[in-house]
Every structure is written in C-alpha cells, then in structure tokens.
Amino acid sequence: MEDRPSRKEFKTRLELMVRELRKDILSGKYLPGTALPSEVVLVEQYALSNNSVRKGLDMLVQEGLIIKKHRVGSIVANPHQSKIVITLGCSPSIERDISLSRILEMFHKAHPSIQVNAVTITGPDSFDYLKTAQTYLEHGIIDVMTINNINFQEIMEHECTHLFEPLVPQTNMYPFLNETFSYDGQLLVQPLAFSPTVLAFNKSHFREAGLLEPDSSWTWDYLIRMTKKLTSEDRHALFFHVLSENRWPVFLLQSGISMADSAIGKTAFINPKLLDSIQLMRQLINDRDVFAHYLSNHSNDAENLMRQGKISMTVQNYFSMNEFKNTDIEYDISPLPFIHTPTTLTHIIGMGVNRKSAVKDAAKILVRYFASEQAQQAIRDHTLSIPGIKPIAETAPSFNSGLNRPASYSLYKEIIPTFRTHRDLGLTVRGFKKMGEILKLFLSGMMDTPALCRMMEEELQSDLISRRIE
Numbered sequence: 001m002e003d004r005p006s007r008k009e010f011k012t013r014l015e016l017m018v019r020e021l022r023k024d025i026l027s028g029k030y031l032p033g034t035a036l037p038s039e040v041v042l043v044e045q046y047a048l049s050n051n052s053v054r055k056g057l058d059m060l061v062q063e064g065l066i067i068k069k070h071r072v073g074s075i076v077a078n079p080h081q082s083k084i085v086i087t088l089g090c091s092p093s094i095e096r097d098i099s100l101s102r103i104l105e106m107f108h109k110a111h112p113s114i115q116v117n118a119v120t121i122t123g124p125d126s127f128d129y130l131k132t133a134q135t136y137l138e139h140g141i142i143d144v145m146t147i148n149n150i151n152f153q154e155i156m157e158h159e160c161t162h163l164f165e166p167l168v169p170q171t172n173m174y175p176f177l178n179e180t181f182s183y184d185g186q187l188l189v190q191p192l193a194f195s196p197t198v199l200a201f202n203k204s205h206f207r208e209a210g211l212l213e214p215d216s217s218w219t220w221d222y223l224i225r226m227t228k229k230l231t232s233e234d235r236h237a238l239f240f241h242v243l244s245e246n247r248w249p250v251f252l253l254q255s256g257i258s259m260a261d262s263a264i265g266k267t268a269f270i271n272p273k274l275l276d277s278i279q280l281m282r283q284l285i286n287d288r289d290v291f292a293h294y295l296s297n298h299s300n301d302a303e304n305l306m307r308q309g310k311i312s313m314t315v316q317n318y319f320s321m322n323e324f325k326n327t328d329i330e331y332d333i334s335p336l337p338f339i340h341t342p343t344t345l346t347h348i349i350g351m352g353v354n355r356k357s358a359v360k361d362a363a364k365i366l367v368r369y370f371a372s373e374q375a376q377q378a379i380r381d382h383t384l385s386i387p388g389i390k391p392i393a394e395t396a397p398s399f400n401s402g403l404n405r406p407a408s409y410s411l412y413k414e415i416i417p418t419f420r421t422h423r424d425l426g427l428t429v430r431g432f433k434k435m436g437e438i439l440k441l442f443l444s445g446m447m448d449t450p451a452l453c454r455m456m457e458e459e460l461q462s463d464l465i466s467r468r469i470e
C-alpha cells in the first residue's frame with residue numbers, strides 16, 4: 001500500500017493549484033464570465049481532496065477573482081466588479097526615465113483585473129532609498145519596487161536579498177544587465193533600462209568657435225586646451241554637477257584602479273593613477289576659462305544651463321538626456337573624454353517583486369509586462385533612455401514621436417566594453433558615501449594631496465567591498 005501524502009505535500013499541492021489558477025485568470029487564459037475546470041477535474045489534476053479544492057477556490061473568491069454559482073461552478077469575475085491592487089514603490093525620477101504612467105496605462109488595458117497604485121519613495125539621498133523602502137517591503141506595504149544598480153549593491157551588502165522574489169531571466173536582454181541584478185545564481189531584479197554616462201555638447205557653439213566636435217579620441221587635457229575658445233562673457237565651455245553620485249565616480253574609474261583589488265596590506269589609495277584622476281577633477285572644475293562657476297544642488301541644473309545656452313558641454317547620461325527631448329536645442333553626444341582608461345559609468349534601472357507580497361503572482365505579471373516587447377518599445381519610442389531588450393534598443397523607434405534625439409544616439413553600442421558600475425570602484429555603499437565627503441573637502445581646496453591620501457587610508461580601509469558578495 002502506498003504511503004498517504006503528508007499534510008505538507010497536500011499544502012504544497014493546494015498552493016500550486018491556487019497559484020496556477022490565479023495566474024491563468026490574470027493572464028487572460030480564463031476570461032471574465034467563463035468557467036474554471038470543475039472541482040472533479042481539479043481534484044484529479046492536483047491530487048487533492050474535494051475539501052482542499054473547495055478551500056482553494058474559496059481563496060480565489062476572497063480575492064475577487066471568481067464567483068461561485070450554484071449548479072454552474074466557479075466563474076471568472078468581471079474585473080470591473082473587483083480588482084487585485086498592487087502597490088508599486090518608485091524612485092522620484094522613474095516617470096522621466098521610462099515613461100512610467102504611459103506603460104501603466106497600457107498595462108491596465110491589457111490586465112483590467114489588476115490595479116497598480118504607484119507611490120514615490122524618497123529618502124535623504126539615493127543611497128537611503130532602500131532604507132526607506134525596507135520597512136515597506138518587510139511589512140508587505142509595497143508589492144513591487146523600482147531598483148537601480150546602487151540600490152542592488154546596498155541590498156546585497158545589507159543581506160536583504162531574501163526580501164525579493166527570484167525571477168526568470170530573459171534571454172533577449174543585454175547579458176550584463178541580468179548579471180548586475182543577480183545574486184547567488186538567481187535574478188532578483190528585472191532589468192528595464194540602462195544608460196552610460198556621455199558628453200553632451202551644443203553643436204552650434206562648436207560651429208561658431210570653428211572647433212571640431214568631440215569624439216572618442218578626446219582626453220580631458222585635450223578638452224581643456226581646445227574648448228577655452230568656447231568660453232565668452234555669457235557662457236562657459238563646460239559644467240556638470242560634480243558631487244552627483246553619477247558624475248564624480250567617472251574620474252576614479254578612469255584611473256583603472258579598483259580600491260578593493262589594490263588594497264594589500266597598507267592600502268594602495270595613493271596609487272599615482274588614482275591621484276592623477278582626482279587631481280584632474282580639481283584642476284578641471286577650478287579652471288574658470290573652461291568650467292562654469294555655478295553653485296548647483298542637482299544634476300538637472302546642468303541640463304537647465306545647456307537649454308539656456310549658458311554652457312557648451314555637460315557630462316550626463318541617457319536618462320538625464322530626457323530633459324532635452326522636448327526642446328529645440330541643437331546638440332549631440334560623444335564618448336566621455338578620458339585620462340588613463342577610456343571608461344564610463346553605467347546606470348541601470350529595474351523592478352523587483354517583494355517576496356512577502358500578498359499578491360505576488362499579480363506583481364510578477366506586472367514586472368514581466370514592463371520587460372515585455374510592447375513596454376520596452378514604449379520606452380524606446382517615448383524616451384531617450386535605452387531599453388533593456390537588445391533588439392528593441394538597437395532598432396529605430398516604431399514611429400516619429402518628434403523627440404529631440406541626438407544624431408549619435410546609438411554610440412552606446414560601440415562603448416559597451418568601457419561600461420563600469422559604481423561597484424567597480426571596490427567600495428561598499430557606505431565607503432562610497434565617505435569618498436564623496438572626502439572629495440568635497442579636496443575639490444573645494446580645503447585639503448591638500450597628502451591630507452587626502454591620509455584620510456582615504458584612514459576612512460576607507462574598512463569599507464572595501466567584501467569578496468563574499470561576489
């Protein structure tokens with residue numbers, strides 16, 4: 001005689017039945033007004049008792065997905081009568097970056113039984129985004145959240161990976177995107193869009209000055225020499241928000257030095273190439289013939305100055321380039337100038353599902369939709385951001401949306417080997433924040449080079465990235 005299935009096995013089978021039926025309803029396999037398979041069929045299909053099947057169907061009734069009709073069976077409910085509600089936690093810039101409201105409108109039409117409520121999650125700075133969201137995740141207040149590569153590094157360092165539901169990787173995504181959001185062999189965040197940092201420049205300013213436009217051969221020294229001709233009484237050649245976490249790391253990355261890999265015994269923070277990169281940054285921003293003396297508090301300040309014609313060049317990424325999409329500014333982009341190594345910083349955005357969500361299956365459907373071809377095409381058509389699906393990113397928009405796109409939009413394809421993320425600096429997120437504070441003092445002239453080296457060694461030694469999260 002075969003052993004009776006354990007209570008645990010029955011529970012697993014019941015959960016499987018409910019999960020699969022819920023998924024089939026939400027995906028449209030069973031349309032409103034149609035009947036689910038009979039209880040007899042479900043008993044046989046899932047090897048459950050009649051009482052267990054009824055219990056599972058009652059759960060779907062409570063969720064508003066089905067109604068039970070006497071002598072008819074379980075009927076899929078009208079989505080206008082009841083909906084599953086998903087709470088999506090978002091960063092403040094996500095609307096600009098991926099045209100969030102447009103894709104949500106598309107999603108609601110495709111899945112009328114699911115209602116998504118987007119809430120903005122803010123903290124003192126981007127590094128506190130997870131700290132703010134963690135409580136929401138642990139208590140199931142948000143079901144899905146947008147995450148960037150810095151957030152994900154913080155998730156790993158704070159051992160919060162258990163908060164996120166593993167996802168199935170999509171093979172049509174750029175491979176490095178899935179790698180960035182994977183931990184212990186599992187994809188925890190679905191990549192949606194990405195952006196390398198580039199140099200944006202005003203074409204008419206270069207034409208008026210009789211200068212050739214920037215290209216991949218430009219070094220920072222060459223930029224300084226060539227573009228002094230661009231500065232006049234009412235404009236400067238260059239400006240960017242130096243203290244942005246997506247700007248100053250570029251210079252350190254271009255040294256080719258990873259602080260973690262070079263730290264053997266006494267740290268190698270005094271590596272000449274690293275110091276060259278930091279000193280170049282100070283030289284650049286203090287050259288009043290090149291760099292605008294403007295007191296900025298956000299990266300958007302640089303885009304505003306570009307629109308006003310006050311500067312000729314700025315360091316930005318494709319996400320921030322969306323600030324130009326509805327303007328008539330005559331601009332283009334080129335790879336960043338370099339010092340030691342042609343390297344750029346890449347910013348990646350994705351979505352993760354809260355493992356504790358009470359509507360996890362619906363949350364997964366939402367995330368999959370944002371990574372679908374139709375949603376990714378909407379990002380390509382209506383923003384200047386780069387979608388994660390490679391064939392869509394590398395194909396022209398499906399129609400002429402009238403956006404002000406740079407002629408060299410596709411240059412990112414040629415510079416993929418130069419892509420690096422914040423983590424390639426070899427610092428933890430905590431160390432990254434410390435480095436930013438140290439650079440404030442040095443770049444403002446309140447600290448000399450020997451003091452810079454001492455402080456880096458004293459403050460950052462304990463904040464090198466641990467090998468355990470590789």
